[in-house]
Amino acid sequence: MKEKLRRTDEWRLELPAGSIPGMSVPAVIYADEGIERALDEKVLRQAANTACLPGIRRAALVMPDAHAGYGFPIGGVAAFGLRDGVVSPGGVGYDINCGVRLLATAVPAARLLRDRDAAAAALFAAVPAGVGSESSIRLSKADEKAVAEKGARWAVERGMGEPGDLERCESGGRLDGAGYGALSRRALERGRGQLGTLGSGNHFVEIQEVAEILDPADAAAFGLEKGLAAVMIHSGSRGLGHQVCADSIDEMLAAARRYGIALPDRELACAPCSSPEAERYLAAMRAAANYAWANRQALGWAAGKALAAALKLSPRELGLRLVYDVAHNIAKVEEHSAGGRREKLMVHRKGATRAFPPGHPELPAEYREAGQPVIIPGDMGRSSYVLAGTGAMGETFGSVCHGAGRLMSRGEASRRARGRDIVRELAESGVSVMAAARGTLGEEMPEAYKDAGGVVRVVEGAGLAKIVARLRPLCVVKG
């Protein structure tokens, strides 16, 4: 497939429509030459397959952090017409509304470094993570219904945050059209005891330092000040969301057969947007998305409480303030211009982040001039970034990357980490790490990922968003 790629400019590659039979639109890959060299053939095949689905608009988009997923690539964006297009659970992923939350603090990083180990230990104790972890929050059936319908608001109403937090979440921390009744018994069982837990794999809570300001005006608007500590959280909808996706795949495979949709890959299972199967999935997916926002709200609150206690600071001295919360595994109905006319589309972002430009009506008033904050986590040892959406609506449906993106498989990372003490190596470079699964930490080592700095430079170079601030990790708690 690589031989069919052509470079259209410094930041973009194109796989033309028709590169495989049934491919109705091109695939556009955002990559400089360095990222192109690391591009996996499987990513191209998955993007080409996505471009075969009915009703796809403009192009199958592949962000610079892309790696191979199931069906759709991770780091992919695909938008479909509501009348002629499809909804695909594989275009959202198993961890529905996996996302990132960034909280600023008023505490100088230097102050935090004095008690870094205590802070890391307090966070590790406060945030249940990994195999066998248990939440201190046990949801009743009524609670779970309220979480599914209210999202982050449910947690705020229980004292886990401030009302102002809600407008600093994408979509206000809640999607309309959530259907508690669309959740299976098993999804509800899995969700009941997991709210306020981090999960496993690449999920984390990090204390970071705002190390560099690249756009002072936007950084000021986002409340980011050089030298202060910040807290970043990466988690999603836990078992409830995973179950929604698992439940839907078989139903969507049957639906695709029923509606005569040819699937190049079973994980692209889908149904027409207007079908009852799609409606059921979307109702359940929105409920799971709302659960994820409540989960990150609860995690942020628990992290703040733990940090204040470890540093012996009052909440006022800690000055914790939500900067923004973004979803990077989601499908949403949004209005965009495609083919010269405005229409409502089903935008799938799988490992991709919404990045709306200044002036967009969905942004809170305080960010409307700067654009949407976009939070791009790095790896355990290297920087994360805050970007601002600039105006990629016409090209990427207002979307950018979601992280650094894997460079090595878990197996390869594990082999390369053998015999090394990753915790000690990170400590020597100034990062304190605590992990529930210490034995598998090598799979998450920095070299296993691309440098997020290189990824966001492509995004900025392509004019999709601009870099506002760089944050360096100080303490990492992994699942």
Add this chain to the structure above:
Amino acid sequence: MPFDLIDSSGDIGVRAWGPDAHAAFSALGEGFYSLLTDASRVSPSKGLSLSLSAPTLETLTVKFLNELIHRAEQERFLGAACDARYSFSAGEHRLSAVILGERFSSKKHARRLMPKAATYHELKAGPAPGGWEIRVTLDL
């Protein structure tokens, strides 16, 4: 039991094999638990019985692993040994399994990875040279 772990970008796969379907499914169960913890530290003190059916072998495989994920999350059950029996009749693929193990204890069991779900990605299950083979990718 014969299984190994296979690379899958940010996720992980299990390849299990044996002289017949029973052995391959049994190995798949044990391979799954090796992702969660060091199974040699799990005592076979409690039994978990499962009985599943599905219209296709692929769906049965996904259902089996998703059931193990569910039990691991809800009951904190970790398996040490798996004995699975597969059959096909009247258009239905069936699996019954008895898994011996115990409840997770943070004092005793090392935490490894907790998969979110089994996927159909590059899934293969069925007769292979020398017996049977199953390959499944799990989302992490």
